[in-house]
């Protein structure tokens with residue numbers, strides 16, 4: 540096995556020990572420790588949410604007065620231990636998914652939008668980066684429509700595109716936009732996160 544990729548590395552082992560569905564949880568935990576994006580009672584929309592470790596973490600931080608809604612192309616198994624998580628199978632590019640959520644919950648403004656969306660990768664940096672940019676431009680569009688004034692957003696980016704194409708419009712929408720690379724990201728991965736604070 541290559542030294543760069545160990546599917547059972549210490550974060551994967553720790554996730555298993557703590558009952559999380561994926562090691563990605565520690566990326567969001569790191570973002571939360573640095574930027575305090577989530578608060579108790581928040582309503583949170585998580586895009587690209589399967590298998591659900593972000594949702595498990597969000598659920599704990601927001602507590603019983605909060606609400607976490609996850610959307611993914613893939614089915615997300617239920618969370619019997621939490622009563623503040625709801626999930627939808629859907630494509631983030633289909634506006635009908637947001638309309639359904641608004642109808643089911645009788646609101647359409649979230650305090651926080653998180654995205655760990657990942658495109659199907661090809662290994663060709665400019666293609667994967669281009670797909671990641673497309674996903675994130677859609678996330679920004681969703682933030683424009685469904686994120687409250689003062690709200691925060693977190694989005695994962697892959698390398699291979701001009702970050703100005705995403706950060707530029709994000710800076711027009713948020714008071715602060717920062718890039719961070721949580722420690723749990725594998726050394727072999729070029730991904731990082733854009734943290735957008737305080738929607739204008």
Ligand SMILES: C[S@@+](CC[C@H](N)C(=O)[O-])C[C@H]1O[C@@H](n2cnc3c(N)ncnc32)[C@H](O)[C@@H]1O
Nearest residue numbers: 587589590591592593611612630631655656657
């Ligand atoms: C890295 S995984 C997310 C892991 C998740 N944050 C967790 O902690 O369990 C990325 C997800 O993005 C989803 N995805 C990619 N494109 C999508 C799209 N257009 N609409 C909805 N989900 C999408 C994939 O199905 C995949 O489950």
